[in-house]
Amino acid sequence: MEVLSRILKKTEEGGFIQGFHVGLVNSTSIRVSHLLFADDTILICDASREQILSIRLVLTCFQVFTGLKVIVGKSEIVPIGEVRNIQSLANILQCRVGSLPMIYLGMPLGFLYKTASIWNPILERMEKKLSSWKRLYLSKGGRLTLLKSTFSSLPTLFGTHSKEFLVGFFS
Template identity: 25%
Template structure:
């Protein structure tokens, strides 16, 4: 049986989790523990902030590198700690792994990782991206069918990825619809047209 490198790395982490050498994280009480998540070219590891667990993580990375003849790029590797971890412990763990600490990841795969109370502020980038795209084309040079294609194919596609994962605030959707109407009817910041 031939396994991919990701499968081999996953097996090493699973073995350590099975042997309770890595705790992982629980989403809620009674749920199974998650020790790692893999995406296309990224890996997210979850461990308790102890020297023993991070020594084991460092050992797994080293073992994986020797077995696969691939090198993990530690300059692109980051660690995020919970607020309960003291500064001394953080520094010890960073020294063990040879990585850098970040307060939090703002975005992953183009999506926000943390959404606070103000959802409108988080998703405001959608409105900006749509308006830039609509402003980028010369609306005076487009016919009505050209504008329709621009709205339906280009502008409406921008929020679809984010909307497939998050519920966008209704007020922001109304503002996006207003942008489409302004583009369709030819209104701009100086001239308002009725529709």
């Protein structure tokens, strides 16, 4: 995955793909074009034919360099906002079209984050992971602090964008 990350960074530095801006650091924003987790990858770019072709080239190079195969049957392209030519872009990558809201790696994406019902399954899983002896030694405030710190570190993607934008989920 380090190879894929480096190829994507070079592709972004060359201006072939663009991610989205996050916050400000020293008066400049950070641009995120990809997120990697184990063998799953999220690629973020504008909804343009040129950027999708660049992503296809990156994935092809990755397969050639590493001998690993991207399973396009399990991959999908998800529009954020209105994307008029989504099917033709999906055809370039030979993947299916998904939609928001969705669950990705157990996390809700595209939901209204204040809706309590979407967080209930996550809270239940976290409580199950805390074995019974650990629960006994954590106060209610301690459990709340643990939950808050865990949620604050989870990467989530919410919001809408004024221009056409795509998120690709690749396995």
